[in-house]
Amino acid sequence: MLEPISRELLAFASASPKWLQDAMRRICTQADLTLQDTIEITQNLRAAHSLCEEGTFDCLREDHLKLPLSNEQEVTALTSISEVQNANRLAGGQSLVFANSGITLIYGYNGSGKTGYARIIKQVCRTRDEQRGVLANVFVDATFPPASASISYKTDEEEFSTVWIDGLEAPKALNRISVFDSSTAPLYADKQNRIEFLPAGLDVLPRLGKLCESLSEDLEEEIAELEKFVTGPLPKVRSKKFLTQLEDLQCTSTGPLPSASSLEAEFCWTALDDPLLLELENKIQALSAPDKVLAQIARFKATFEILKSKVENLLLLLSREGVEAFSQLIEEARETRKAAEIASEGRFSEDPLKDAPLSEWMEKSLSKCRVV
CATH class of the missing domain: 3.40.50 (Rossmann fold)
Incomplete structure (x- = not known):
């Protein structure tokens, strides 16, 4: 003869965490869970994982079940x-x-x-x-x-x-x-519609499943809000002691969470940490003037731009096209000079002082200046 549903529920509850046993007690003794019930169940869940102070657990007992604990039922x-x-x-x-x-x-x-x-x-x-x-x-x-x-x-x-x-x-x-x-x-x-009637006790686990889904959604929303305050990834730490404690804090860890006193004992500050703090302060101080660093980088950039322009001009002059253009300018300058020489010789061909010695011409010019 099969065990009645009440004994099955008690067996399931005894193998479950205390917060779940308390939730089953509320479901078995109430037609619907109130908002206060949900708040207290969430508090108990946090307490079970050492995320807050101790919760108030009232686990499911035999006297909470209104179902008969025997198979003597009307057929x-x-x-x-x-x-x-x-x-x-x-x-x-x-x-x-x-x-x-x-x-x-x-x-x-x-x-x-x-x-x-x-x-x-x-x-x-x-x-x-x-x-x-x-x-x-x-x-x-x-x-x-x-x-x-x-x-x-x-x-x-x-x-x-x-x-x-x-x-x-x-x-x-x-x-x-x-x-x-x-x-x-x-x-x-298969059909996802509401069952109007369930035999006594068979509704406990479906209601418990819906409660767990609701708690999961609320916790996911809370995690999403907390993630907004995380501005960047945590720095990589090679300390084995730290990594061991970090593994215990993971959601996938099956062991108990480390207590606050154990964390303080493991990671309390000592005099050996002072030199490291001083080194970090010096590094922070070196990076405390970003405006100066940016201004220096801007000056470097301007200098490099000028050098780049000059190098590009030199490369243009040394190219084949540049040499040909420069040679053409020299040839044009020579032709211009030759033409100027020819023009100047024709302009002064009838000058009366053309054949006079330069010193004599200068003496006459100076004597005229004295007379005046």
């Missing part, structure tokens, strides 16, 4: 379906009887009525299939009253009989019977 079972009228093409005056225990196997040829009886059971009992009603004989062009049948069932040892009419509500005791077939079973596993 409802179908015993027969008879007096069927206007349901598909099922023949009247027949009775489909179910075994009191074990399995009832119903077989027959296609069109013998197996599906018709299954449609009636779906209407009478609980199923996830759409309630479309049971049609009469669709091959006859006539109007029929609603389908009906006589349903016999028993609760424990007490037997009952009722007349079912399609469209009217069946006795609630029959809702304890769930119907599964090829069209309804996938709906339980």
Whole structure:
């Protein structure tokens, strides 16, 4: 005999962390979790990972479960379906009887009525299939009253009989019977819609799963906000002691988080760290005047630009085109000088002092200046 769901829940809780046991206790004792419950569960989760002060854990116990801890539960079972009228093409005056225990196997040829009886059971009992009603004989062009049948069932040892009419509500005791077939079973596993009723205890784990998803989303948002304050990657550290402590702080670590006192003991400041601090201060001071460094770099750049321009001009002059242009300028200068010499000789050909000695010409010019 299988363990009842209550014992399964207690076994699952005992193997879970305390914060999860506390969450299961809240789910089992309340119809819905309040905002305060979510805040306290989050606080307990943080405390379980040493991210805050101790939480308040009230773990799931047997007295929190309202489910019976034994298998003595009321059982409802179908015993027969008879007096069927206007349901598909099922023949009247027949009775489909179910075994009191074990399995009832119903077989027959296609069109013998197996599906018709299954449609009636779906209407009478609980199923996830759409309630479309049971049609009469669709091959006859006539109007029929609603389908009906006589349903016999028993609760424990007490037997009952009722007349079912399609469209009217069946006795609630029959809702304890769930119907599964090829069209309804996938709906339980695949269709993402809300189940209106779950047997007592079966809703605990689905609600716990939704709670964990919600907590995960909230923590991811918090991590994203904290990452905004991280301006750059942490410097690489080669210290084995530091790397060992860093591994313990990783999310993938299975061990407990190091305590604040252990971290302080491992990484407290000593006099041996003073020279390193002084060295870092000197490096920071050397980089404390970025404007001067930028101005110096700008001057270097301007000097290099001037040198670049001069070198480019020299390279242009030394190129083949530059040498040819320079030679052409020299030739033009020579021709211009020769032409000037020729022109000057013709201009002073009739000068009266052309043949006079220079010293005599200068003496006459000076005597004229004295007379004046």
